[in-house]
Amino acid sequence: xxxxxxxxxxxxxxxxxxxxxxxxxxxxxxxxxxxxxxxxxxxxxxxxxxxxxxxxxxxxxxxxxxxxxxxxxxxxxxxxxxxxxxxxxxxxxxxxxxxxxxxxxxxxxxxxxxxxxxxxxxxxxxxxxxxxxxxxxxxxxxxxxxxxxxxxxxxxxxxxxxxxxxxxxxxxxxxxxxxxxxxxxxxxxxxxxxxxxxxxxxxxxxxxxxxxxxxxxxxxxxxxxxxxxxxxxxxxxxxxxxxxxxxxxxxxxxxxxxxxxxxxxxxxxxxxxxxxxxxxxxxxxxxxxxxxxxxxxxxxxxxxxxxxxxxxxxxxxxxxxxxxxxxxxxxxxxxxxxxxxxxxxxxxxxxxxxxxxxxxxxxxxxxxxxxxxxxxxxxxxxxxxxxxxxxxxxxxxxxxxxxxxxxxxxxxxxxxxxxxxxxxxxxxxxxxxxxxxxxxxxxxxxxx
Ligand SMILES: *[C@@H]1O[C@H](CO)[C@@H](O)[C@H](O)[C@H]1NC(C)=O
Ligand SMILES: *[C@@H]1O[C@H](CO)[C@@H](O)[C@H](O)[C@H]1NC(C)=O
Ligand SMILES: *[C@@H]1O[C@H](CO)[C@@H](O)[C@H](O)[C@H]1NC(C)=O
Ligand SMILES: *[C@@H]1O[C@H](CO)[C@@H](O)[C@H](O)[C@H]1NC(C)=O
Ligand SMILES: *[C@@H]1O[C@H](CO)[C@@H](O)[C@H](O)[C@H]1NC(C)=O
Ligand SMILES: *[C@@H]1O[C@H](CO)[C@@H](O)[C@H](O)[C@H]1NC(C)=O
Ligand SMILES: *[C@@H]1O[C@H](CO)[C@@H](O)[C@H](O)[C@H]1NC(C)=O
Ligand SMILES: *[C@@H]1O[C@H](CO)[C@@H](O)[C@H](O)[C@H]1NC(C)=O
Numbered sequence: 001x002x003x004x005x006x007x008x009x010x011x012x013x014x015x016x017x018x019x020x021x022x023x024x025x026x027x028x029x030x031x032x033x034x035x036x037x038x039x040x041x042x043x044x045x046x047x048x049x050x051x052x053x054x055x056x057x058x059x060x061x062x063x064x065x066x067x068x069x070x071x072x073x074x075x076x077x078x079x080x081x082x083x084x085x086x087x088x089x090x091x092x093x094x095x096x097x098x099x100x101x102x103x104x105x106x107x108x109x110x111x112x113x114x115x116x117x118x119x120x121x122x123x124x125x126x127x128x129x130x131x132x133x134x135x136x137x138x139x140x141x142x143x144x145x146x147x148x149x150x151x152x153x154x155x156x157x158x159x160x161x162x163x164x165x166x167x168x169x170x171x172x173x174x175x176x177x178x179x180x181x182x183x184x185x186x187x188x189x190x191x192x193x194x195x196x197x198x199x200x201x202x203x204x205x206x207x208x209x210x211x212x213x214x215x216x217x218x219x220x221x222x223x224x225x226x227x228x229x230x231x232x233x234x235x236x237x238x239x240x241x242x243x244x245x246x247x248x249x250x251x252x253x254x255x256x257x258x259x260x261x262x263x264x265x266x267x268x269x270x271x272x273x274x275x276x277x278x279x280x281x282x283x284x285x286x287x288x289x290x291x292x293x294x295x296x297x298x299x300x301x302x303x304x305x306x307x308x309x310x311x312x313x314x315x316x317x318x319x320x321x322x323x324x325x326x327x328x329x330x331x332x333x334x335x336x337x338x339x340x341x342x343x344x345x346x347x348x349x350x351x352x353x354x355x356x357x358x359x360x361x362x363x364x365x366x367x368x369x370x371x372x373x374x375x376x377x378x379x380x381x382x383x384x385x386x387x388x389x390x391x392x393x394x395x396x397x398x399x400x401x402x403x404x405x406x407x408x409x410x411x412x413x414x415x416x417x418x419x420x421x422x423x424x425x426x427x428x429x430x431x432x433x434x435x436x437x438x439x440x441x442x443x444x445x446x447x448x
Contacts, residue, residue, distance in 0.1 A: 032308075059110035059117055060152045063142060067218075067242055067276075068096070069167055070249050074157050075101050078139075079272060081169040083144075083151050084278045085378065086391070091171055093140040094276050096250070099126050100134070107142035108154040108163045116143045117163040119419045122155070123147055123159025127271055129383045132258030133252055135265040137272040139381065169322055176283035181213035183373075185295045186277035186287035187216055189244055189268040190385075195223035198292065198350030199407065204233060205436040206296050206353075209429055212289065212306040214282070218244040218273035224396055225349070233443050244273060274382050289383060291371040291404065297324050298425050299402040308402060309373060312395075321391025322380025323370040323385075328363075329356040329404045329409035333420065337427060341434055344441050354408055354430065358420040360412050370396065371404045393404070 069078045075098035084092045087219035091107065105122040123141040130136035140155060151174070154166035187205050194200075197326075207215055217230060219241050233239035246252055246269045253263040256270075274290055281288050287309060289297060312322055337354045345352060360366075370385050378392035387394060405426060 060156035097138040109150040133435040181285040183212040184214040185289040191220035196350040280371040283415040321394035
């Protein structure tokens with residue numbers, strides 16, 4: 001699925017290269033006319049060079065070419081801008097800022113005809129979970145001027161810049177539209193040559209069986225084969241990859257907490273990615289599932305997320321944030337399920353989820369690392385294990401209903417085997433999981 005922003009960037013890119021020729025110029029204008037049904041056309045001429053002399057002067061400047069855009073010398077990085085009229089008519093820009101040094105920012109709205117910019121001072125609301133790092137997620141909030149219907153917005157620390165010189169961000173969520181998914185899974189930052197291919201394929205197939213239509217992956221780094229798997233699922237329409245090269249701009253760490261070193265942001269900017277995912281899917285997904293790539297929220301009482309959430313919502317009409325206990329299935333204790341038709345899996349690197357059916361008993365700390373299914377429209381800001389700002393209540397869902405199946409290295413390695421709890425819930429899905437993974441592998445191998 002090609003995002004409209006990408007399409008726009010693609011078309012601008014193409015236009016830049018063909019602009020000089022008259023023949024192509026004509027094609028340009030036709031294309032431009034077609035595109036203008038969706039996008040603002042005169043912006044195709046960049047840097048003030050309008051394509052047709054009759055075009056009005058452009059307002060904002062170049063569009064970003066990456067998910068993260070540094071504002072030069074300003075210790076501010078912009079991710080994206082979202083309209084948010086749930087309570088007030090505001091534009092919420094998600095950015096990463098230095099918490100001490102960024103005190104003043106201004107929004108430049110390209111209003112109506114895009115010929116004139118209107119400037120307002122932004123409120124900077126830094127996310128409370130910065131974990132000691134100097135940089136954190138900021139909600140840069142601007143009130144849209146009355147009678148202004150901006151498609152693009154720019155940000156700068158000074159209110160008197162020439163707007164053509166600033167990067168323009170398209171304001172998303174302008175038209176709420178309809179749900180295209182019941183469940184969208186947000187996987188925060190895949191990094192460090194991630195190569196657990198088999199577990200990832202099984203996990204995506206499980207999400208689909210449970211009811212997901214879409215999985216968003218904020219991709220920092222993964223192995224070659226994993227890239228091909230992501231490509232396969234992108235073409236299938238299940239996965240959307242958001243490039244997340246945060247280390248181009250900031251010194252990142254794998255730790256979640258600051259350790260007095262020279263790093264600038266924790267865990268590859270996980271909180272920023274999760275909030276961006278939440279807002280991207282605010283109006284297109286009924287629910288958003290916030291977890292990592294090695295986690296699956298597994299229902300006990302129901303077979304799918306649809307029926308589980310229907311029942312949870314009916315019982316808890318004021319709840320918009322559902323929190324599920326995290327339980328570790330250590331990948332060191334292998335059990336044989338003796339399943340047939342899984343021989344093709346031996347060629348695929350990574351763990352086989354069907355072999356991990358023992359979980360560690362609840363640990364007072366790790367169990368609280370809850371993961372969430374949220375109604376995104378009920379959330380203002382999210383963290384990893386809870387939401388710090390929201391419009392509806394949160395509720396801890398008891399283990400009897402579901403758990404977060406978290407397959408990874410042991411958290412309590414000292415425990416004897418007998419202390420682990422046998423839990424074969426994932427085997428309930430063996431039939432559809434095995435045939436879906438096999439079908440995927442067959443098509444995938446044919447392609448690569
Ligand atoms: C541009 O906007 C400003 C403030 O919104 C207004 O004072 C000015 O007259 C406008 N200029 C044009 C050419 O519309
Ligand atoms: C805007 O950009 C132009 C050319 O790119 C430059 O000459 C000018 O100084 C810039 N203006 C400001 C206020 O930065
Ligand atoms: C969402 O779920 C409903 C009922 O469970 C189903 O009819 C509908 O097709 C689903 N929507 C999407 C986009 O898959
Ligand atoms: C991951 O990092 C390696 C080593 O730096 C690099 O060669 C590779 O291209 C990166 N892959 C992606 C998907 O960014
Ligand atoms: C990434 O992982 C793959 C598979 O485990 C391995 O073959 C490759 O050498 C790794 N690449 C880097 C740059 O570490
Ligand atoms: C595995 O299953 C086959 C039949 O599908 C059976 O003959 C065999 O005894 C089973 N092995 C174990 C260890 O359960
Ligand atoms: C194994 O797969 C074959 C074809 O893919 C199918 O006919 C057979 O029923 C499967 N066996 C089991 C036990 O699922
Ligand atoms: C596999 O799933 C079927 C239902 O789809 C179930 O009857 C069977 O018991 C499961 N197998 C195991 C080993 O759990």
